[in-house]
Amino acid sequence: MGCVGAHVELNGFEGTVTINEPVLRYSGNPILTCHDVNKVWGNDCRLYTYTVHNAGVAKVTGANGNNQTIMLFRSHIADGRSVIGKALSDNGVNGWIVDPKPFLLPAIENDIYAEGVNIKSVIESEAGGVEDIRVNPIGSELYVLTYSAYHEKIPDRVKVMMAITKDFKTVIRYGPISEQDMRNVVIFPEPDKNETWRALLRPNDKDREVKGSGHIGGSFGEICVGFAPSPTGPWEIGSVIMRSGHGPSAYQAKIGPGSPPIKTPYGWLNIFHGVRSTMAGNPYTLGVAFHDLEEPTNPSKLRVSAKPLLMPSVSDCLVRETDYVHVPNVVFSCGALTGKDGTVAIYYGGNDTVMNVGLTNIQILNEMCNIFRLNPLTGEHLYSL
Template sequence: MSCTKAYVEWNGFKGTVTINEPVVRYPGNPILTCHDVNEIWGNDGRLYTYTVHNAGMAEVTGANGKTQTIMLFRSHIADGRSVIGKAVSDNGLNAWKIDPRPFLLPATESDLFAKGVDIASIIESEAGGVEDIRVNPVGSGLYVLTYSAYHGQITDRVKVMIAVTQDFKTVVRYGPISEQDMRNVVIFPEPDKNKKWIALLRPNDKNREVAGSGHIGGSFEEICTGFAAGPTGPWEIANVIMRSGHGPSAFQAKIGPGAPPIRTRYGWLNIFHGVRSTMAGNPYTLGVAFHDREDPTNPSKLRISAKPLLMPSASDCLVRETDYVHVPNVVFTCGALAGQDDTLAIYYGGNDTVMNIGLANIQILNEMCNVFRLDPLTGKHLYSL
């Protein structure tokens, strides 16, 4: 049965979504800003921040049985690097309690590392900042954190790092998921039928370098799969599962994984991001796809909507007149949480500057992937007007 309109509710935030307007924005957006963080961090000038965005999300249940929402947010500090902070809320909407120190800073020798890793290499790889963390639940109360780490000296040299936590207090670093330059890695929350763990990865194309500059070239148009015997790796990069293609598409110039996949009755829900080149810039949008539950890495069983899930608007970056705005026309997610009655809470950064939340309905998202079909490997539309 098709679904073109649905009701959504998240801890008192209620609304209606349709196939034409699949996300309802929270009227209290933004839910977290640099001003909130600077009330806690601002006394240390080294940690004074200008943005709060692109947060990984988790829901955890404490010993008292009470559920809390954890947000691991990215912030630009004064020297241009990014760090990752932690905020906790009882309802996932407001009254966020911010930790007095960042959750994750560029690595130093005093941090915790897994046995056998190259500590000096990790420290070098993270010296330029850490950002865009994903919180990947892998069972038994364990969370694998995947985040981008920038080199301190080589422009745009970036690797995706793996770390592990159980309590969101202690973090153990495992090093890069691959030696290839990469962004945007998410891990499925359970192994496949062959007991292999699966990841979606966005390598920086073929890791081409522009001669003499150290700058990484490439088109960033593909999402690949990765496999490992365990969620911390070692990981093997495998086949391409999504290509953005060309032409009049919201995902024409660039795509990448967004939030970690969520199991639904329609398949594994994949919220990704896409970029389109325009004469006025490169707007980032959110897209939606469903992977087959039993065969999630098979492109022929992947359903993608050509219609974006969320496009940037003026309401996504409400700031003070004198505030810094990092990148205009961007919506970007690193985490989404499933609620009751098919409600999906999407936590997203606006203009790489503030944190927002919007609600979607999983039935509506499934219908979008049925009506606005896109070929996973060519980016061509599979429906007629």
């Protein structure tokens, strides 16, 4: 099974992937680092950054009509907060041009807000930093941005905020997707036949179990479905569709959505992340699942691979000897893009420190979910050795 290979290619970066090695890492990784960003932002010491990671991505049309890849990356600045920057590449691999100013900073009164948004509450919720942005394409001209916002004074208090943009220049903030403590929200790019929009959300388990308890931190061991009449809400949190907690598993401790779902012939591709507790720490891996095209929120029609898609390695965080490394043993993706002949480009952070890219093939991912089946609601393996 693992010996059959599939070709992958992205603008001259090409090779073969198999079920045993489903991701081909780019030999030029990392594709963007703090040093690249500091060359542009470095004149303002308040924006001197130590990391570039966990970026959302999208395909856009450049000023000359050419296709470009846009990357909205997260960076830690000196005071510990995260901000979001923007970079563009003509080929999605290298030659990234960083914007001279951050794309998204913690909210202030002068930002643009949708009608009815509680501006004071948004400012308070984002004061501790904004991070891990997802670029959710809605139609051909609109993008819904979902990102985590940290409270400045309450440790670990996090909400997922929503904003919209058409041109990645003007951003309109819509406030929190929910008042619940939450991380990692991705939206399906089209509604169902009843014009209901669907999403995958990662609410705080403890907060869901004990409403009003004020518990923060949580275990984040569940992915729930969300429903809304519009991509900008209001969103209703539905039932659990994926759950961690069963061992041994790469997803034993935590689980969460990664890149926004991508429509394929095999179903909606869901690249998610999972965490396993070990004596040496808590490695983050990437997993793969396919949701049914007609019923993506039905767990009985969800195919999940027990075999991880990508596990962290030394090559995922190649830095200078004096560089800061934020979190060891982590691969984390907030965005993936499809290419020709079934190629999928996965943009992922390494050790919450640098940005990388790797290629996989949609047919290989489909076979992984067929061979290494597991129960999405319990994490139990449904295949035999």
